Amino acid sequence: MENNDRGRIGQATRDVKDYAALYADRLRLGLIENLSTFFNALFGVVVLIVLLWIAAMFFAVALTWVIGMLIGSMLGAILLMGGLFVVLAAIVYAVRRRLIVDQMARMFGKMVYDMRKKHSDDE
Template sequence: MDNHTSPGRIGQTAQDLKEYAALRVDSFRLSLIDNLSSFFNSLFGVFILIVLLGIATTFFAIALTWVLGIALGSMLLAIVLMGCLFVVFAIIVYALRRKLIINQTVRMLSGMVHDMSQKHSDYEK
């Protein structure tokens, strides 16, 4: 009689393992979708912010160039000064690229991976 129930238990255990694995895969997939949507939402927000700041910077640069041209009496000199100002800003951003861009991206992605591992650990309470 014990022999009769043994294959049933093994079969039930195998079925339970298959269901558990399918649930874990589904849970991982949903978490991945959640994290990717958060990532792309943040990326889209940053992109929109950069575009709007670029437009604002262009208008302010044109206005400042115009004011400098009037103050200095030479529009060519004002344009050259604004060009130099933008080169200085580009050098500053390049020098701080690790702190401004790379570290922030790594921190955001590692936070997502950590959250995903916390949500899907086998030791959930």
């Protein structure tokens, strides 16, 4: 009888170890999936920002040239464009929390919620 109890305890111990290993694997796979989604989104945003920055610089040079021809002073046009960029930078700085921090928090929250929903033990 005692031999049978030891066999059951040994089997239960092995089952708990297997369960813990599977649970750890599931968490690792979920983390890998969420990190790959995050870095994919981050890479896309960085590429988009770089391309938009290049386009903005071309448009800024063209607009500076046009303003310089209209007002007759290239120095005045450069100063106007510099002022415009300072105003735009101040606006972005003022709404940085809504533009950047809130979006990142929302994305991480969605990842965690999706991971819990996808990998719940209720299945």
